[in-house]
Amino acid sequence: MSKRSLLSGLFVVVVSLGGEFAWAQQSPTVTKSPLTSTSDLTIAVLKEIQDIEERTVAIAEDFPDNLYNSYRPKGDQDVRTAAEILLHIAEQNYSYASLMRTKQQQEALIASGKKPNAKDILTFVSKQDVVVKVKASFAAVREAIQDNPDPKKIEWWLYVIAHSNGHFGNLVTYYRDNGLVPPTSRQ
């Protein structure tokens, strides 16, 4: 009798959970429909970030040594060198990666002592150091999006795409200013 009761109870639970599960499958939050899930959104964003990351790193590695932290259009000291532009991109990437994280993730990063200092990022050390900083900053952005794929953070994801592309455009013209062809335009 008691086994029969338990069996009946489990049937009720199974039917009930089965119903919930069926509902969950129909729910738009669970059903895999085209580009309505968080992961699908971040895939498109991460792809665009990967694209500008590759182009920016290519310039960071390729821009001539003799111009790297010396050439400024018209020699204007108020205008950034290529190195300063790249370090500015890196600093902003780190800054906005921080905003993309949850409060808990931000606090954990600070506690780990791994949060880079803006002044350190912006200080020019060498071409190789610039390349490392640019790469690490884009990696930080990608990691922040993957760790917190909350679409409410899309404003910051878009900022990184727009900001880094804008400065990439500056760098392309720095090549042209010096009679050089940027890596992305070479055959």
Add this chain to the structure above:
Amino acid sequence: MNTMRKRNLLTVLIVVAVALGGEVAWAQKSAQTAWDLKPTTATSRTSHLTEPVLERIQNIETKMVAAAEDFPEDLYNAYRPKGNQDVRTAAEILLHVAALNTRQAFNLNTKKEKDALFAAGKVPTFPLNFPYVSKQDTVTKVKESFAGVRKAIQDNPDPENLAGWLWVIAHSSEHFGNLVTYYRDNGLVPPTSRQ
């Protein structure tokens, strides 16, 4: 034997119940982190996703139009870095952005809207650059192209198009960056950097 069969059935049911319970727990977790990507109202046809995208496009549009209106007449379709004829003038950059925005706006429409444009004979041609006519014409084309992109996003706020929306932001931002350096090349301060 009958007791044995009941025990087996009981075991199977427990396994099924636990498995389904896990699935439901997962589903609930997904529901908590999910975000409404559908239009907030039927009339506005905007969504939590398209609002920030449209804001970002409006931001680059404002900056691009400012440069289109402000870049000096004597340099507008004449200055090229190092005089290199393979490099676009400011006007050509602006008309290239306008042309590709127009193409992308068409691509971002729904199939129904595209069919309607075909039927009305309003299908745009898709050159890589619009030909230069005048500064005023360039300003108009840039404005119209961004308006076309915004309209396409509002009319068809399908998140499937996110990559296309991101492309507009990335592409126009990159070319705005070119224009900023064109100002600096000529010892000028771009409108967005003026106090």
